[in-house]
Amino acid sequence: MIPLRFLLSAAPVLASAHDFSAPPDSSRQQNPSLVTRGEGFIRSPLNVLPNPAPPKLIRGRQNEVTIENQFTGTRYGVDIDVGTPGQKLTLILDTGSPDTWVNPTCDTANVPDDCRSFPVYDWRKSSSLNATRVTDILVYGKGNATIQYVRESVKIGGATVRNQVIGVALESHDIPLGILGLSPPIRGVNEYPYILDTMKDQKLINSRAFSMDLRTVDSPEGALIFGGVDTGKYIGSLAKLPMLPQNQTPRGADRYYVTMSGVGLTYPDGLVERSQELEVPVFLDSGGTLSRLPRRIYQAFASSFADTQYDPSTGFYFLDCNVADLEGSIDFYFGDKVINVPFNDFIWHVQGYCVLGVLPDDDGEPVLGDTFLRAAYVVFDQDNRNLHLAQAANCGSNIIAISTGPDAVPSATGRCTAPPPRPTSGNNNLDVTAERGPTATFTGVGPTGIDIGPGPVATRVSGTGPLGINPTGQSKAYSLKIDVWKAVVGALVVGFIM
Numbered sequence: 001m002i003p004l005r006f007l008l009s010a011a012p013v014l015a016s017a018h019d020f021s022a023p024p025d026s027s028r029q030q031n032p033s034l035v036t037r038g039e040g041f042i043r044s045p046l047n048v049l050p051n052p053a054p055p056k057l058i059r060g061r062q063n064e065v066t067i068e069n070q071f072t073g074t075r076y077g078v079d080i081d082v083g084t085p086g087q088k089l090t091l092i093l094d095t096g097s098p099d100t101w102v103n104p105t106c107d108t109a110n111v112p113d114d115c116r117s118f119p120v121y122d123w124r125k126s127s128s129l130n131a132t133r134v135t136d137i138l139v140y141g142k143g144n145a146t147i148q149y150v151r152e153s154v155k156i157g158g159a160t161v162r163n164q165v166i167g168v169a170l171e172s173h174d175i176p177l178g179i180l181g182l183s184p185p186i187r188g189v190n191e192y193p194y195i196l197d198t199m200k201d202q203k204l205i206n207s208r209a210f211s212m213d214l215r216t217v218d219s220p221e222g223a224l225i226f227g228g229v230d231t232g233k234y235i236g237s238l239a240k241l242p243m244l245p246q247n248q249t250p251r252g253a254d255r256y257y258v259t260m261s262g263v264g265l266t267y268p269d270g271l272v273e274r275s276q277e278l279e280v281p282v283f284l285d286s287g288g289t290l291s292r293l294p295r296r297i298y299q300a301f302a303s304s305f306a307d308t309q310y311d312p313s314t315g316f317y318f319l320d321c322n323v324a325d326l327e328g329s330i331d332f333y334f335g336d337k338v339i340n341v342p343f344n345d346f347i348w349h350v351q352g353y354c355v356l357g358v359l360p361d362d363d364g365e366p367v368l369g370d371t372f373l374r375a376a377y378v379v380f381d382q383d384n385r386n387l388h389l390a391q392a393a394n395c396g397s398n399i400i401a402i403s404t405g406p407d408a409v410p411s412a413t414g415r416c417t418a419p420p421p422r423p424t425s426g427n428n429n430l431d432v433t434a435e436r437g438p439t440a441t442f443t444g445v446g447p448t449g450i451d452i453g454p455g456p457v458a459t460r461v462s463g464t465g466p467l468g469i470n471p472t473g474q475s476k477a478y479s480l481k482i483d484v485w486k487a488v489v490g491a492l493v494v495g496f497i498m
Contacts, residue, residue, distance in 0.1 A: 262274055
């Protein structure tokens with residue numbers, strides 16, 4: 001997610017966003033978590049929470065945080081504790097934005113009942129709150145939030161991050177959960193210390209790096225590991241892919257962009273089709289339910305399946321749900337590394353429908369979202385500006401801390417072995433240059449009341465004004481460094497929107 005920043009003249013009061021006197025829904029069960037601390041890494045659990053069914057436990061790893069997956073709008077969430085004493089919250093895990101904030105406005109959320117089922121942060125009950133006078137409007141690909149910055153104690157996994165700058169929503173729209181942002185600063189310069197910065201500064205981790213393993217839609221395991229790599233969760237070697245420099249990204253935003261060199265399909269009968277060589281910049285965004293790719297790649301994937309039906313109102317391609325049970329995969333190439341996404345993981349199951357997990361990218365920022373990330377083990381190394389990719393698997397756990405320097409991420413081979421290969425035959429006949437129209441149009445009533453994630457932050461607007469929380473003074477540990485404070489009133493700094 002990417003925010004647009006400009007000076008605010010006023011902000012609504014916090015009390016209008018939440019009624020803190022209302023207790024959280026006790027029907028939502030908090031999943032137990034395995035918490036492990038090691039030298040230079042933290043481990044906390046990941047949970048998969050299909051909506052609206054009760055949550056399923058996803059066993060976590062390293063600095064593993066509760067990640068929730070909802071079939072009616074897949075989201076991966078992280079469980080954290082905020083304040084003193086700690087108040088347990090669930091946030092959307094987002095590698096497309098850098099900001100962390102809590103307390104969405106449920107009355108204006110896209111799925112209000114689901115929003116209300118999660119607890120909220122009551123700042124009046126925290127002895128570690130240190131409020132600032134700074135407010136922001138964060139505008140995402142879908143939805144927005146007006147926040148006031150505070151410094152608070154945040155516990156993730158077994159580690160307590162002291163005096164962390166987070167946002168408390170004064171109001172928000174179309175977003176049902178707060179957000180844990182883990183992207184680089186979108187404009188290339190930190191405006192304040194983000195979560196990874198503070199973890200490193202407080203020596204909880206050695207480098208600004210984390211690994212992410214979302215697992216399959218059916219798996220009871222998955223994890224987010226700050227400062228570590230779990231060699232029991234992938235096959236073969238980790239391919240090191242350089243992040244694109246900010247001036248080479250499609251819209252000038254500093255994101256987790258790498259170059260995708262090809263796409264393809266492996267069919268149930270063993271036939272492998274691959275596109276010609278490509279150079280498509282894609283960024284990896286856990287905050288996006290679906291992937292978004294250039295229109296002709298999207299059309300090529302859709303035309304590879306029989307009896308697809310195109311919905312012109314949403315861009316969804318509906319297909320027979322039996323396809324999800326077939327052996328086969330959507331394949332993504334990054335030089336010599338290929339990530340095979342099984343049909344079942346690439347197909348989005350929602351309200352009895354099955355939707356191909358890709359939409360056309362009409363905004364100039366191709367995204368590999370959760371439909372890709374479920375099949376990939378990814379290490380995000382901000383310090384060295386590299387992503388490391390391998391095929392996700394599960395053969396136990398063996399966590400290695402990420403160190404410092406240019407080779408901080410260990411080059412250890414994954415402990416998992418690939419299944420015996422099926423007989424295959426290959427060709428390069430997947431043409432992603434041709435324009436393809438739909439062969440059939442969907443005329444029914446599709447899924448309703450769904451949440452497909454906020455998408456990357458697009459803009460940020462900063463300033464001061466009437467606040468929801470009375471400022472409590474300047475923290476000695478950190479001071480906010482927001483350049484816009486020095487701007488002329490009315491100046492507008494436009495970021496990038498997906």
